[in-house]
Structure formats: structure tokens, C-alpha cells
Amino acid sequence: MAMNGAESLVRTLVAGGVEVCFTNPGTSEMHFVAALDRVEGMRAVLCLFEGGATGAADGYARMADKPASTLLHLGPGLGNGIANLHNARRARSPLVNIVGEHATYHRAFDAPLTSDIEGLARPVSAWVRTGLSARDVARDGADAIVAARTAPGGVATLILPADTAWEEGTGIAPTPAIPERARADDEAIAHAAAALRSGEPAVLHLGDRAVRGEGRRIAARIARKTGAKLLAMTSNARIDRGAGTVPIERLPYPVDPARETLAEFRHVILVGATLPVAFFAYPGKPSALAAPTADVFALATPEQDQIDALERLAAAVGAEAEPEVAPARRPELPTSDRLDPDAVGLVLGALIPEGAIVCDESVTTGRNFFPATHGAAPHTWLQLTGGSIGLGIPMATGAAVACPDRKVIGLQADGSALYTAQALWTQARERLDVVTLIWSNRSYAILRAELANVGANPGRKAIDMLTLDDPPIDWISLARGYGVGARRVETLPDFIAAFRDALKQRGPALIEVAL
Template sequence: PEAADDATVQAIAQALRAGGKAALLLGGQALREPGLRAAARIAAHRGVKVFAEVFPTRLERGAGLPAVERIAYLAELAGVQLAGIEHLVLVDAKAPVSFFAYPGKKSYLVPDACTVHQLATPAQDAAASLEKLVQALGAAQAQPALQAPARPGRPRGKLTAEKVCKAVGHLLPENAIVIDEAITSGLMLAPFTAGAPRHDLITLTGGAIGQGLPNAVGAAIACPERPVLALIGDGTSMYTIQALWTMAREKLNVVSVIFNNASYSVLNVELERVGAEKVGVKALSQLDLTGPVIHFAQLAQGMGVHGVRTTTAEEFVRALEHALATPGPHLIEAVVPQSLSGLKRKLLPWLLRSLPSLPPAVARALKRKIAP
């Protein structure tokens, strides 16, 4: 594919030189190393922000690569990230919109005063387009900021979703493929794996959940020499649990981690946000996975996959160490409490509504706390 034409590149370069707060929004092919490095040089030279789309198809990340901040799933948090942006440059990405339609809230998340520029469409060469912009801005000699190597310590104590993510960051092998469909349980995955060895991250790319386990199958078949780690919510796993049988049949090197919090947790969060009122017991029961309780390790064993159930961080770390060191498919059931439950879930709507009225620095700090 061809790169962006000269007129487009020059017009965007002129907009970035004019001053004002600007950002690049990367998607698709722009999230591979060449595109990330070019974007990071532009950021170093002009002081622009670099964002990735909410759900990247494939994102190369880890130590030695430029770090990129993903646009938040929750529209209110995305609003904090994009606040004050005057020029938004799309590179193989679409302008951000909210995942659902919410009463009284805009679905189009670009600030009203912001001008949107399209540097490269999906049909164009994103990396080459970014390189042309680097040259136009005179940023070729700028030093891109690169992620330093760093791993979190070994987690201990009662198992939580955060400790699972910490263990993944502690043990993630070089050149791994990470499939993230952990939903609310994966909120801390990004910070705990940012400085891990280089890896690819594959995420949910649309509204239909259940793609995580099949994605792991595809990744393991396409790249048999690379370790594949799939982080999957319990509710979403049940859409395509038969993928475990395929893993066993094809002897695929996949480690599947199922976060068993016995709930469609994200839908409990969304229920109020989409305007549902006076939710009854029957409706709430549709988001509950305790009747009957699902035993994922046993399901895995029944389909020929080595499965183990863990309730402490120590058990989980030992299970992950064994799975990563032993060829073939493995499933680790992580029994964890909901990441957003009780008081946290009750406070979340109030916090989100309050963000526009808070000082920008406070709003950004709250965003980092809720979704790093």
C-alpha cells in the first residue's frame, strides 16, 4: 500500500507546528514497531501525546519499545484523556466513540473544539506515512522514549485479579503472544506488563465477547514457536469453551487463565450506565454465574487439557511456572473476587459523573487509579 500523499502530510505537519495540544491516535498496522518508533520520535520532537485505539487488533509492546497509552474503555475516562486536544491525527484508526450508547451522553468522544486529521487510512501504509510526517517535521534525529525493563515482584496471599496480572508480569516469557479478554479482571494487566520482555497483545476488537480462546488457538497455530497466554473472563469463556478441546487435539502450547469471579462483572457495571432503572432480582440473576458454580479446571480436564484450580497467589504462581515450562495446553482457574464490586461499583458512577467538574490534574489522577 502507498503512504499518505505529500499534501496530507504537509497539512498535518503545519497543524502540529502551529502549537496547541495535539495527539496521534494509532491503530492497526501503526501499532507495530516501525509505526510506534516513528510516532515516538514525533512525540519527542513536538510534545504531542500518542494514544492507541481502545481495542487494538495487535499491539507490540514491552521493554525496549515505545509505550503507548490506550484510549480508555469507559467514555468518561476517555474524555479525560482527550480533554483539551486541539488536533487529533488518526493513523490507521477511527475517531473514538463510546462502546455503548448512554442516555444524555455523547457517543462521539472527540472534543467539540478539536480538529480531526486523517494521516493514513487502513488501506494505506501507516508506518511509511508516519515516517513521512517525521521527515516533514524534521524529527528524524529525535530520540524516542523507550520502555525500560521492569518486572513486578512475586505476589503473595489471597488471590485477586490484580495479583494474577502481577504474576503474569513477573513471569511473562520473551516473545509471548498475550490474548486479553479478561474484561474487568484485566484492569491492571497493562501497568504490570509494560516493562516485561517484548510481546504482542491481542484484544477484543468488537462488541461480541468470546473471541479470546479461539484467538489463542489461531495464535498458537500461526506461531507454534511462541508461547501463547490467554487471559479470559469466566463469562466470556463460556461462549467458546470448546476451543479447549481444539487445543488438546492439536497439542497447542497455550496457557489459558480463566478469572472465575462468578459474574458478568462488566455488565453489572454497564447496567446502570445505560439507563436501566429498578433492576429486579430476575434481571440481576442473568449476570450471575453461581447457579450452578462452574468448575473450569474440571471442564478443561474433561476436554483433555491439564487444568488446575488456584485460590492463592502462591498456588497461581506455581501453576503458571509449571504451565510455561511444560509443552501442551494448560488451563489455570483463578478464583478471584470481582474487581468492581460492592462499594467500588456503587461509587464508580458517581466518580465518572464528577470527572468533568474536577481540575484536570485531579481527573487524570482518578483515571489512572480506575484504569491505569
């Protein structure tokens, strides 16, 4: 069957299991758009801004465990998507990132939109390729799928010159088999087993696949047998949690509490987690968070099969029995009028519905939400992995596309929400079942604390750089502008009532919560 490069590529993506394309196209991508039109099996989701597309693709990948594609417009379009590609890179989300480019012969003319797209793509991509011809572009697409899905998962950027889209293609290219995850070394299992048998304080520091449901269950068996503690990373791509799952705390974000948490451990056993390090450097404080004398080592890296490694470690230490999981204790709804982060945490614990997907970009407001929701109905929790704010609303959008039957709840700091609020429009357009809770403190609250942390002594001009109250952002109007109904609540009973209403209805809603 004769088809052009664009259609060969789209059909290859569909055949390779890529079913969604988050798009913000321009002229150079028109043949790809036309191909989306002709091909069954690829849902095209329009975004108003590229950060919405890349963040949605990240959220989709975390829930679907497979890549969506994006469609971005040359270097500047990629630029707008970089912040959330950075988060996707840190989440190790598989993602086929398609960036349009001028026709191969046109690039030498340095037209206004010309730029070094590969240069922009490399810092956020595990794999980058520029298509050379329409004959090869289907195979390029298949290679991109493999690159995105090969453990630990990553952003595969395929740059698509317009003529490789519009010239005659070669049809569907088969997607090669995805390589299996490598097994952890026997030496690492033996080392961890010895550490756990030593009787010295040890912690299993869990990240990536090890921190989801299954990994945590095995880790809890090991902990019960050996006395080791369990600790999740500060930021995790995905944790399936709530009633019936093993509760786990996270390494605190601030440096001093993080160091205190780790101080007691002689052995820090990383399972899918990276080295525990400070998010930022501070004058006079160390970057590494474990005790200087601790033995910090990887049982299994994010690239490796962490579940297998945990099973082998469990066998090595004789931890065969299932762990006892404490019965879920769903918090009671708080009864005071006071609307503060602690009360919000209790409300979440009480009201999160079964199967909900929580997309957490709460920043300062949400630091205590985890303990309050251990006993909530079973749900999935997605976090900001790369520290690049502006992920929350797009991530919720993508998660809702991946899981149309699950309620998505966005926990959203107000300053962060302002980077990519356009994604609300995509939620309205696609009738996605997302309720976004905006923590409206009208400041970059984290920076007020950080300004103190770095020892700076701020005056009026500095404080002005951290406040959003002049003029105040009116979230009800912003949400309406994008077609999403919204209300503002200022008391706890009003918050509870509004949240309950939003959970009952289907489709997007936003609640501005005055904190």
C-alpha cells in the same frame, strides 16, 4: 493433470500461500475434505464448532500476516462462525472463508439446510462470491486470496456449491499480485505537520499497522520532537510490546475516562485508527469522544500505508533522531496473598516469557494489565477487536498454529470463555502450547457496571441475568472434558506457582483463577 474443482481450489490456495484450513465440515464439503487429503502443504485443523474455526483463523492471520482458510457447512455453519468473523472484520484480518453449499441445481428444491448464504455472509465480509462452476472455482479461490489480502485486509467469503467441488476442474489458478497500500495524501501530511507545529495540544491516535512496533517507534520520534502525545485505540488487533519497545497507553473503554483522556487535545491525528467513539451509547452522553472543538483527522486510514505516512510526517517536522526508550523495568512479583486484578497484572509483567503471544479477552478484569506489562519481556498482545465475546480461546488456538515456537497465554474472562470453550479440544488435539488463565468471577461483571451506566435500577431477576454462580461453572471439569489439564487457584502464591509450572511445560493447560 485432471483434477476436480475441490482439488483445483485447494492447490490454488496452497500455491497462493494459504497453508492452514480450520475446518468444521459437513456432507456438502466432503470433496473439499478429500482434496485436503490429496494435497501436500495444507494443514487441516479440526474444530468442534465453527466459532472456533473463524476465531482461530483470525488469530492465525494476526500473527502470520496472511490468511488461513476456513471450511464451514452451509448457512448455519456460517452462522455459528459469524461472531468471530465480525471480530476478524474489525481486526482487518485477512481470511479466506470457505462455506459449503448445496449443488447449484439442488438449491431450487429448498432442502432443509438451504438458506441465503450470501445474505448471511455480507455483513461480515469484505468480498463474497458464490462459485458458479468447477471450471471457475480455482480462479475464485485466487480472487478470494487477493480480496482477503488487499489493504486493509478482510474476510473473503467463497461459497462453494458441492458440484463446483466434485466436477472436473482446471487445475491451479495463479494468484494475482496483491495491490500495494495507497500512500497517504500529501495534504494530510502537511495538515498534520501544521497541527504539530502549532504548539496546540495534539495526540497521535494509533491503530492498525501504526500501533505495532515500527509505527510506534516513528510516532515516538515525532512525539519527542513536537510534544504530541501517543495513544493507542481501546482495542487493537496486535501490538508488539514490552522491553525495548515504545510504551503506549490505550484510550480507556468507559466513556467518561475516555472523554477526559481526549479533552485536552485540540488536534486528534488518526494513524490507522478509526474515529474515537463510545463503545455503546448511554442516555445523555455523546457518541464522539474527542472534544467537540477538536480537529479530528486522518493522517493515514487503515487502508493506507501508515508507516510511510509516519515517516513522511517525521521528515516534515524534522523528527529524525531515534526516540529514547526508557529501559524496561520488569515488575517485581507481588508478595501479598491477595489475588486480585492488580496483583495478576504484576504477575503477568514479571513472568510473561520472551516471545509470548498474549491473547486478551479479559474484559473487566484486564483493564489495568497494560501499564503493569510495559516492562515485561518482549511479547505480542492481541485484543478483542469487535466486542463479540468468545474470541479468546479460538484466537489463542490460531496464534499457536501460526507460531509453534512461541508460548501463547490466554487472558480469559469466564463468561466470555463459555461461548467457544470447545476450542480447548483443538488445542489438545494439535498439542498447542497455550496456557489459558480463566478469570473466574462467576458473573458477567461488565454488565453489572453497564446496568448502572444506563441508569437502570436492577432487582433480583435482573441480577440473576448477570450471575453465573448457580450452578458455578467448574472449569477444571470443563477443561478435562476437552482433554486439557487444569487446576484452580485461590491465592496469589498458588497462582504464581501454577502459572510458572504452566509456562515451563509445553502443550495446553488451563488455570482457573478465583477472583
